[in-house]
Amino acid sequence: MRADQRAARHARALAGAHRQAARDMKRDTSPGTRPAAETARHDAWWARLRAAPHGYDLFQALRWLDALSPGRAPLGHAARPRDEPVRLGQQPSLAFAASMLADIHDDGAARPRIAIHGFGLFGPNGPLPTHLTEYAHERAAQHDDPTFAAFADLFHHRLILLFYRAWADAQPTVSLDRPERxxxxxxxxxxxxxxxxxxxxxxxxxxxxxxxxxxxxxxxxxxxGHLVRHTRNPEGLVQIVRRYFGIDARIVEHVPQWVAIERSQRCTIRATRPTLRVGAVALGVAVRDAQSRFRIVLGPLSLDAYRRFLPGGPHARQLAQWVREYVGIEFDWDVQLELAADAVPAIALGAPQGIGRTAWLGQRLEPGPARDLVVRYDVRRGGTPLHRETA
Structure with a gap:
């Protein structure tokens, strides 16, 4: 690749980085334009950090700052230093510090500065000779001349942010702080x-x-973990329902049903077309099938949870979607709702009760939960079930 081609490629990459930074900075995050609640939360966090910097870890502090600056580019991704809300540096010291954060400098005139003990050129474990750490500390403490340390902080700032970004990009929980990323x-x-x-x-x-x-x-x-498996077993669906809805659930397999035979496929006398041999045809208008349907038993439920699983309820739609996601359309299914015995309502005139759903005439003889209701969510618009149930 020629030199001009390399230069053009680098120019395109730099232009793309600037465009991304402009998109990230399209919403101004200055205190004058922030919402009041966001500004108060931002100021409260900085006040806690200034009061006790030793109580925070470096990654924890930078994560908080990153989450409180939603309109800015994430720390470590900004194209220019002026787009970053904080400056980072190392405090030159030969002490074996007990915490990562050393001090917070925030005078309100410039960007706040966070000074750390480790991860830098200075210190007892730094790559520079120890006498240079002593020299930088002496110039800053005795002569009010932090030039050497400030020069090193030009590199510290970028390297610390890249170190944090490498950690943050590998953490699923940190990515939730910025939903758009x-x-x-x-x-x-x-x-x-x-x-x-x-x-x-x-x-x-x-x-x-x-x-x-x-x-x-x-x-x-x-x-x-359940949805990526090629084999879908009943235990997986039971665990999903139990965990998502927080209720007891079980599955009954091989629920029999009558499957209607299309009129054109029925066996008739004096047929005008060839039919299958004896033993391969079914007499009647339906056949009994016990291998393509299962039942989800939910409960015992409270009355409020019971009503949410009735057809049209919010949990009914969610359960239907879960079954569709996990099972697909290969099998038929229905739901048996069990209402706890102490939650069965007494019938009363004028009460908003559904006949056949939440209303029972007289006194129930069975001491256990009310398990009379079996509903199907996969019915046609006219209300006709796809298959008939067995008695």
Missing amino acids: ARFDGYIASLVGRAAHGDRPAAQADAERTSADMLAPHALYCHA
């Missing part, structure tokens, strides 16, 4: 087949999926 969300979403496509940002795609599916994206990411 949550890299690990995209990683896990790709595993479960929910990554954003095209030019849509991940946050926008997550918002669209949340409104359509009624499941928060992080709920799917939390159960990615």
Whole structure:
């Protein structure tokens, strides 16, 4: 590659970095334009840090500062030093410090400065000879001349920020401080087949999926271990339902049902087309099937939770989406709701009770939970079930 080609490539990379910094800085974060709550939280954090800098770790302090500056580029990603909200440096000292942070300089006229003990050129473990640490400390303490230490801080500032950024980029929890830059969300979403496509940002795609599916994206990411497996067993669905809804659940397999035979496929007398041989045809309008349907039993539930799982309720839609995500459309399923015995309401005139759902005539003879209701969420718009149930 020629020299002019290398220069053009570096110029394009630098221009891209400046464009990214401009996008990150499009919202001004000066105290005069910040919301009052954000300004108060920012000032309170700096007050705590100035009062007891030894009680904070370096990464903890920088993470707080990064989270409290949402309109700025993340620490370590800014294209220019003036775009960064803090200056970092090392305090020249030969002491074996008990904490990473040494001091906070914030006079209000310039950017705050955080001085640290370790990770620098000076100190008992630094790469420079110890007499240079003594010299820098003597010039700053005895002659009020921090020139040598300030020159070294030009390199300390950048290296410390890169050190922090390398740690922050590898922490899934830190990425949640900036939702628009949550890299690990995209990683896990790709595993479960929910990554954003095209030019849509991940946050926008997550918002669209949340409104359509009624499941928060992080709920799917939390159960990615179950969703990435090729084999889907009943235990996985039970664990998802128990953890997400916080209720007891179990699955009954091989629930029988009657599957309707299409009129064109029924066995008739004097058929005008060839039919299958004896033993391969079914007489009647339906066949009994006990291998393609299962039942999810929920409960015992409180009355409030019971109502949320009724058709049209918020938990009913979420449960239907979970089953669709985990099982797909291969199997049919229904839900049996068990209402705790002490939560069964007494029927009363004028009370908002649903017949066949939350209303029982007379006194129940069974001492246990009310388990009479079996509902299906996958019905057609006209209310007709896809298959008929067995008695």
